[in-house]
Amino acid sequence: MVITEKEKAEMLSQLAATNVSHCIQCGRCSANCPVAWKMDVLPHRMVYALLNGEADTLLEANSPWKCLSCFACAQRCPKGVSPAAIMEAVRLTAIRSQGGNKLNPNELENYNDKLPQQALVAAFRKYNK
Amino acid sequence: MQKIGVFVCWCGSNIAGTVDVAAVVEAVKKIPDVAYAVDYKYMCSEEGQKLIKDAVVEYGLDRLVVCSCSPRMHEATFRKCAESIGINPYMVEIANIREQCSWVLKDVAVATEKAIQLAKAAIAKVRFNDPLHPGQSQVVKRALVIGGGIAGIQTALDIADAGYKVDILEKEPTIGGKMAQIDKTFPTLDCSACILTPKMVDAACHENITIHTYSELEAVSGYVGNFDVTIRKKARSVKAEICSGCGICTEKCPARKTPSEFDEGLRNRGAIYIPFAQAIPKVPVIDREACLKFKTGKCGVCSIVCPNKAIDYTQEDELITEKYGAIVLATGFELIDLDKYGELGYGRSKNVITSMQLERLTNAAGPTEGHLVCPATGKEPKSVVIVSCVGSRDTTERGKTYCSKVCCMYNAKHAMYIREKYPNVDVTVFYIDVRTPGKGFDEFQRRAVEEYGVHYVRGQVGKVLSDKDGNLTVFASDLNSGKHLMLNPDLVVLACAVKPAKDARKLASMLTASIDTNDFYVEAHPKLRPVESPTAGIFLSGMCQGPKDIPETVSQAGAAAAKVIGLLAKDKLMTNPCTAKCNEKICSGCLTCTKVCPYGAISGVEKEVITLNGTREKRVVAVVNEALCQGCGACTVACPSASMDLQGFTNKQILAEVDALC
Amino acid sequence: MIYNYYPGCTLSTKAKELDEAARKCAEALGFPLVELPEWQCCGAVYPMASDAIAERLSAVRALAAARENGGVLVTLCSACHHVIKRVNYDMANNKDIQQRVNNYLGLEVPYTGETKVLHYLEVLRDVVGFDNLKAKVVKPLQGRQIGAYYGCLLLRPGQVMSFDDVERPEILENFIKAIGATPVIYDMRNECCAGYMAVTDKSICKQMVGEIQDSAANAGAGEFITACPLCAYNLLENAGATKLPVSYFTEVLAEALGLNEGGAD
Structure with missing residues (x-):
């Protein structure tokens, strides 16, 4: 049985548990995102894609892997939508599938021994299952 | 034996589409005392009413039940119909089988059953109806308008022109309101002061208008046609009758640290001040919080320099009482506080301003004499960013859920002001939607783009950064191109949401006028009674009822005036006979009712009464003033001896209805 | 009042200075910190997904332990504070999460967000x-x-x-x-x-x-x-x-x- 794009979007929607129908596409999330300059699909477009059932757009975007979960988007959204939660839903959907891990412990960027545990735990939580 | 007629309306398919009206007729026919029952397509039509009248004659009916729409719609119609055929209008009951039945139910069997139940309840009630007779009350031929902005001024002028006395109550030292602060008005770009000040002068000179500035509502009692109002005229500390308005006191005042309200804090004013040159009355006022004489006892410069010896530090607030037939609320609006929008930099950088501050910066009478400069640096800007919807359409705790309606148009206006006068200044407007319904409005906004070269970017502004030299960095999104932007404008203008004046809530409770969750006054009906409050005798004008621009405000002001004139033109008002009535035989004189009555309509009176035993005795009993009673029923619930009853809704009637349903 | 203390993983290793100074100062200011006996890493990031139950457990364990010992939990690291406070909010306000976490943990008394989570700075501001x-x-x-x-x-x-x-x-x-x-x-x-x-x-x-x-x-x-x-x-x-x-x-x-x-x- 093949899962349709719409069904995939529905699953993402359930995971994200944020009410995208409230979005008025004002773009304040994208304006406030500190990594928007690194993203191929801006946060407001991620929200619209979910509303529009475009699961493939969401799953193919690099944006979730650049997102910092800093919650500036959700905090300043005038409608209480959380683009950060959509980023998380996409990340989880990707890393929960077979071979979906994004971070190879052996290929980490060089880091010095001052790097706090917190950073490693966070990164592995965000990029690997 | 009673003879009850039941008339079941189809309301086209509104009722008949869901309720089997014939079945309702058949069911009620079986009820004792129902002498006649019939259904008809439109009972409110002339034909329908004729059907009722003919039935009354033919079957000798003495009380009627109409199963139709809400009594708010046609109760009056059917009461008049009954009266025309000689039946007391209060012998009519309405069973609402539309709003409370056919419109909310889908299943025909269920809806029909409910309609029958509702009809039975109304029949049970009507058995106990007594003929009631409305009283009459006088109408005081004078109106009070609260608020002296364009809404209040226009309402007052229209009422005064019709020949009635009007008082304007304004809390600020001058009338004029927000419109006096505005530079130009859309969509014609004519000077705001040039069209407002003649109206201010008209109001001041009108023989029927009295203006109370620097005054507030102290107390209100009474009812439609007969309001008793106490006004607090705050002490100006200046004798208005001998002040010539020369203004020398305002120039010489040494205490100049208070931000000018009129100039939106862009310059300071003295402790004694006249808000602006065309103020009415042109009499200064001393701000006692800021005045050195009041704070330290020293100074007194204004008193020394005044050529007319008009300064009076001992002046006290004055209380005036007046009677009014009608009260108009025209309390206007203010801008929301931007404290919660810290990321936009307002308050952190002086170069981030509100739209109202921009009005003052471009106004020739403003703090810069109309030269547009960045407040932090005093230099002309090279580029300006305007941000729409700051706090509007925002359902979080920091914003307002509604569209403020006027911002899209004034943003276009502001962009044009700037481009017209400074063609080298780059102007970018960030917007979510451009909303320009209105005559000539969209054309106006397009001119900003097409003729004035204003950049409109669909997107919003995020964080606004400022450095110690006053330079700004703005992060924004351009949704059409999908780009994340970083701009360095010299000036950022925030088009922030409007909200009702902060005393709206307090006034609403004093006048028992309803307000919504945003503190806008609620109209009696959003479509059919848009300028009346649900409280009789209270009318609404301008922004206090909801966001609107000047043309709409003036139209509404005229409409409110027409309603007031209609009321004042009556010599007498019929009062609602459905008032509380005390059964003095069983009233114990505890007077609990007087404590719960919101209208002060009940008092304890010592009188001779006949007791249940038939003896006469002198004691205190509750007496209802029918003119003041609004029929709310609070006393009937509070009365421990059940001696209070509400005529038209007696305990007996209500219980009969309940019994019929259970 | 007992100031149960959740140091978190980094404060026990790479950020010892943050932790040691905090304990010393707390002692001096009259609110000695009592380290929770068996705390686990909070997970460093707040699990946003609606189905992330396992990821919320360690925070709930700490919260429940604090509940049994006076009901106050002091945190210091911003990330720990963020995770624990938000999970606590979920436990108090999100019935679905509350039920599923409690089903898993099988505590004697189900945990429903009773513990008050305070950041060390809040103690300085509001208590001291x-x-x-x-x-x-x-x-x-x-x-x-x-x-x-x-x-x-x-x-x-x-x-x-x-x-x-x-x-x-x-x-x-x-x-x-x-x-x-x-x-x-x-x-x-x-x-x-x-x-x-x-x-x-x-x-x-x-x-x-x-x-x-x-x-x-x-x-x-x-x-x-x-x-x-x-x-x-x-x-x-x-x-x-x-x-x-x-x-x-x-x-x-x-x-x-x-x-x-x-x-x-």
Whole structure:
């Protein structure tokens, strides 16, 4: 049985548990995102894609892997939508599938021994299952 | 034996589409005392009413039940119909089988059953109806308008022109309101002061208008046609009758640290001040919080320099009482506080301003004499960013859920002001939607783009950064191109949401006028009674009822005036006979009712009464003033001896209805 | 009142200074910290997904343990505080999560968000009081221009963290005033340091830390204080030309209280 794009979007929607129908596409999330300059699909477009059932757009975007979960988007959204939660839903959907891990412990960027545990735990939580 | 007629309306398919009206007729026919029952397509039509009248004659009916729409719609119609055929209008009951039945139910069997139940309840009630007779009350031929902005001024002028006395109550030292602060008005770009000040002068000179500035509502009692109002005229500390308005006191005042309200804090004013040159009355006022004489006892410069010896530090607030037939609320609006929008930099950088501050910066009478400069640096800007919807359409705790309606148009206006006068200044407007319904409005906004070269970017502004030299960095999104932007404008203008004046809530409770969750006054009906409050005798004008621009405000002001004139033109008002009535035989004189009555309509009176035993005795009993009673029923619930009853809704009637349903 | 204390993984290793100074100062200020006996790593990031139950368990274990011992849990690291406070909010307000977590844990009494989670700074502000703190300062840090760096996790989302004004916080500035130094307000103080990008994309850290460092330096700050080990790391290790020194707020607190003199430090 093949899962349709719409069904995939529905699953993402359930995971994200944020009410995208409230979005008025004002773009304040994208304006406030500190990594928007690194993203191929801006946060407001991620929200619209979910509303529009475009699961493939969401799953193919690099944006979730650049997102910092800093919650500036959700905090300043005038409608209480959380683009950060959509980023998380996409990340989880990707890393929960077979071979979906994004971070190879052996290929980490060089880091010095001052790097706090917190950073490693966070990164592995965000990029690997 | 009673003879009850039941008339079941189809309301086209509104009722008949869901309720089997014939079945309702058949069911009620079986009820004792129902002498006649019939259904008809439109009972409110002339034909329908004729059907009722003919039935009354033919079957000798003495009380009627109409199963139709809400009594708010046609109760009056059917009461008049009954009266025309000689039946007391209060012998009519309405069973609402539309709003409370056919419109909310889908299943025909269920809806029909409910309609029958509702009809039975109304029949049970009507058995106990007594003929009631409305009283009459006088109408005081004078109106009070609260608020002296364009809404209040226009309402007052229209009422005064019709020949009635009007008082304007304004809390600020001058009338004029927000419109006096505005530079130009859309969509014609004519000077705001040039069209407002003649109206201010008209109001001041009108023989029927009295203006109370620097005054507030102290107390209100009474009812439609007969309001008793106490006004607090705050002490100006200046004798208005001998002040010539020369203004020398305002120039010489040494205490100049208070931000000018009129100039939106862009310059300071003295402790004694006249808000602006065309103020009415042109009499200064001393701000006692800021005045050195009041704070330290020293100074007194204004008193020394005044050529007319008009300064009076001992002046006290004055209380005036007046009677009014009608009260108009025209309390206007203010801008929301931007404290919660810290990321936009307002308050952190002086170069981030509100739209109202921009009005003052471009106004020739403003703090810069109309030269547009960045407040932090005093230099002309090279580029300006305007941000729409700051706090509007925002359902979080920091914003307002509604569209403020006027911002899209004034943003276009502001962009044009700037481009017209400074063609080298780059102007970018960030917007979510451009909303320009209105005559000539969209054309106006397009001119900003097409003729004035204003950049409109669909997107919003995020964080606004400022450095110690006053330079700004703005992060924004351009949704059409999908780009994340970083701009360095010299000036950022925030088009922030409007909200009702902060005393709206307090006034609403004093006048028992309803307000919504945003503190806008609620109209009696959003479509059919848009300028009346649900409280009789209270009318609404301008922004206090909801966001609107000047043309709409003036139209509404005229409409409110027409309603007031209609009321004042009556010599007498019929009062609602459905008032509380005390059964003095069983009233114990505890007077609990007087404590719960919101209208002060009940008092304890010592009188001779006949007791249940038939003896006469002198004691205190509750007496209802029918003119003041609004029929709310609070006393009937509070009365421990059940001696209070509400005529038209007696305990007996209500219980009969309940019994019929259970 | 018992101040149950959740140090978190980083404070036991790479950010020992933050932890040690905090315990010392708490003792001196009359609210000794009682470390929870068997705490586990909070997971470092708040699990946003609606079905993330396992990821919430360690926070709930800590919360439930604190409930059994007086009902107050003090945290210090911004990330731990963020995760534990938000999970606590979920346990109190999200029936689905509440039920599924309790089904798994099988506690004697189901946990429904009873514990009060306090950040160490909140204890200083609301229990000790900044005025009292000021009175206990023996070595005021006069002349030091300190930029408070809040980062993102301590404040957001405002509705849940209810720590301070999200956009214009003042708790750290008031703290700086209490210890005798001068707070420097700069616009980037509540923007993210790029967090875990330190592991995956340093270019983002460098850009964002550069903006934060420049913003603080331009406003006249001579140093940063922060409550978060990862913020401290990024601010120093990923700084560009501008590189203001960084310390934990508990370190400057210990300094002002005179707890560093003649001690092991």
